């Protein structure tokens with residue numbers, strides 16, 4: 001199984017800078033919540049509570 005691997009077409013969250021699951025995208029810690037998924041005792045809007053956001057990688 002690959003439950004920790006995002007599937008292509010997964011909805012983007014506000015903090016995503018690249019399409020989740022895309023070849024040229026990688027996960028990074030959410031800069032807002034620092035990877036906790038929580039911000040001020042509420043779900044972090046930036047990452048949708050996952051603690052991670054997608055960013056472009058390998059771009060020239």
Ligand SMILES: [Zn+2]
Pocket residue numbers: 030031032033034035036037038044045046047048049050051052
């Ligand atoms: Zn976050």
